[in-house]
Amino acid sequence: MTEPLKIAMPKGRIFEEAVELLRRAGFSLPPEFDDSRKLIVDAPDADMRFILAKPMDVPTYVEHGVADIGVAGKDTMIEEERDVHEVLDLGISPCYMAVAGLPEYEKTDINPKVASKYPNLASRYFKEQGEQVEIIKLNGSIELAPLVGLADRIVDIVSSGQTLKENGLVELETIVSITSRLIVNPVSYRMKDSRIDDIAVRLAEVVEEDVR
Amino acid sequence: MTQPFMFEKPLGMRDTLPAYYQTKRGVADRLESEIGSWGYLPIETPALEYYDTVGRASAILDQQLFKLLDQQGHTLVLRPDMTAPIARVAASSLKEQSFPIRLSYHTNVFRAQQREGGRPAEFEQMGVELVGDSTASADGEVIALMAAALKEAGLEDFQVAVGHIGYVNALLFDVLASTDEVDNLRRFLYEKNHVGFRQHVKSLELPKEDENRLLGLLQLRGGAEKLEEADALVHNGKAAEALENLRQIRDVLECYGVEQHVTFDFNLVLHMSYYTGVVFEGYGSRLGFPLAGGGRYDELLEKFERPGRATGFGIRLDLLVEALGYTGEKPAQTCILFSRERRSEAVEEARRQRNLGKRVVLQDEDGVENVEQLRSLFSEWIDLNGTKKEDEG
Structure with missing residues (x-):
């Protein structure tokens, strides 16, 4: 009797997409998981256990080894800098990180402020650009910040650009493109290598098909 | 900064209470006895070192060092590891002793900037340094000793x-031009x-063959057959030398019978510059x-002006105890509760039992806050209270 492989995933759309990838890779997962409020969902046929977490927390569960593997956005990987293996680009939920502001935004030398849900990523990006800014950490609805004058720019995820447009903001710079990644705890990576390699190889084949 | 509460400790610092101490001590004793039986001599070095010597030479990143100033204004560091201090000792106090030198340590080390729980800023490490021996036998010995020590500590299921x-x-x-x-x-x-590795390799627009060789590196993980696969990827003197070193290490590990715990992984890069070989x-x-x-680490000793090749390992005692499972076992103890009138009788009884190797607490009944609670802490309990010795018959 082996322990099920523990997989940390964000709730919602990414979970659905990742589970679909696993199904296509030949893992026998039920057609749908009921009871959406459950935080731990078992898939005994595939010998897997899903741990449903906040997207930003997935790398934390994996780093501490309470999940063997996880599906995490590249945005959270850059922000959190967790000690985990990033083994595969799953290509799901593509989007990108961008700097945005009001259309009339002009660079100012007086205490430029940037609001973001990703303070580490944002501060590192502006340092690389040779610009010193003050970062204001927000937890959501980042678009508000320039509208109400809390900050003159924001750093946030853009997928369709619709949210920016609806709030009258424009994209100023693209920082990095983002997709979900398969991440692995460093100990599980060695101790459960055959199972995890099997998943990674089979997922890689499915992902390759999508690219073609 | 706000005033800390009186119970608070600085971030990342931990107390070790008796039950946990006992568990940890048991693990440490087993590790020490294994390491000692391989002839490594324990040493101690100061908790504080100069930043400009040990601090700079250490493998630990600068931002992880605890720094402070001495009265003359020198920057000091709390030792972040034991490898650099041992290199300093081997190159100075022990410089008359010819290589190789086998030393071991068991001490606490300090790492600053730990942002959250699960990452103590002070923890115990036990390990060895085999200084001044460049052979594969030496490399194999320290790996085999690490495996033997982990096994001796009671860890069944482990991999190296x-x-x-x-x-x-x-x-x-071999593939890329610039450093x-x-x-x-x-x-x-x-x-x-x-x-990121794969994306970067693809972005270099190398000839297909070279691209595949670099990507092949990611596949070099598994049993001894990976040594041959590695051999096929690159043909130059340095690669051949490294692989010959690994083949010999594999042989050494087989001699020690620990090869079932070992996998080869050519992706393992523990530090950007510190290590030079295995x-x-x-x-x-x-x-x-x-x-x-x-x-x-063949380049550390020369920083202390005694060039020498060296190899070693460190075991995180806190993590090992966690992996073994904290037992919370306290040692069996006897309590003799006495009244002042029977004190000399009690002391005599305690001496007799201590001579038998028992752990005996001698407690005056007037000094006890709660007798029932005290009683629950002991496996044996002897009452010597009242005014005089009770009748034998």
């Missing part, structure tokens, strides 16, 4: 991943970012963090 930085560099330099490019790619391995890391199935690690 073994890589070789000499091979990684040989392959990267910067090599550093860039090696950093992806150091950060365990295989996705590197290895130990994992237990019950904990998500690596428990132990080490490798060959």
Whole structure:
């Protein structure tokens, strides 16, 4: 009797997409998981256990080894800098990180402020650009910040650009493109290598098909 | 800064209460006895060292050092590891002793900037340094000793991943022209970012064959057959040297009978520049963090002006105890509760029992706050209260 492989995933759309990838890779997962409020969902046929977490927390569960593997956005990987293996680009939920502001935004030398849900990523990006800014950490609805004058720019995820447009903001710079990644705890990576390699190889084949 | 509450400790600092201490002590004793039986002599070095010597030479990143100033204004560091202090000792106090030198340590080390729980800023490490021996036998010995020590401590299910930085560099330099490019790619391995490694390799627009050789590096993980696969990827002197070193290490590990715990992993890059040859890391199935690690560092000793090749490992005692499962076992103790009138009788009884090797607490009944609670802490209890010795018959 082996322990099920523990997989940390964000709730919602990414979970659905990742589970679909696993199904296509030949893992026998039920057609749908009921009871959406459950935080731990078992898939005994595939010998897997899903741990449903906040997207930003997935790398934390994996780093501490309470999940063997996880599906995490590249945005959270850059922000959190967790000690985990990033083994595969799953290509799901593509989007990108961008700097945005009001259309009339002009660079100012007086205490430029940037609001973001990703303070580490944002501060590192502006340092690389040779610009010193003050970062204001927000937890959501980042678009508000320039509208109400809390900050003159924001750093946030853009997928369709619709949210920016609806709030009258424009994209100023693209920082990095983002997709979900398969991440692995460093100990599980060695101790459960055959199972995890099997998943990674089979997922890689499915992902390759999508690219073609 | 706000005033701390009276119960608070600085971030990342932990107390060790008796029950936990006992568990940890038991593990440490077993490790020490194994390491001692291989002839490594324990040493101690000061908790404070100069930043400009040990601080700079250490493998630990600058931002992880606790720094302070002495009265003359020198910057000091709390020792972040034991390898650099031992290199200092081997190059100074022990400089008349010819190589090789086998030393061991068991001490607490300090790492600052730990942002959250699960990452103590002070923890115990136990390990060895085999200084001044460049042979594969030495490399094999420290890996085998690490495995033997983990086994002796009671860890059943563990693996040691073994890589070789000499091979990684040989392959990267064989394909890439500049040191910067090599550093860039090696950093992806150091950060365990295989996705980034693949994307970067593809962005270099190398000839297909070279691209495949670099991507092939990511597949070099598994049993001894990977040594032959590694051989096929690169043909230059340095790679051949590294692989010959690993083949010999594999032989040594077979001699010691620990090869079933060892996998080869050429992606293992534990540090950007510190290690020069074989590197290895130990994992237990019950904990998500690596428990132990080490490798060959042939360039450290010369920083202390006695060039010498060296290899060693360190085991994180806190993590090992966690991986073994904290037992919370306290040693069996006897309590003799006495009244003042019968004190000399009680002392005599305690002496008799202590001579038998028992742990005996001698307690005046007037000094006890709660007798029932006290009684619950002991496996044996003797009442010697009242005014006089009770009748024998």
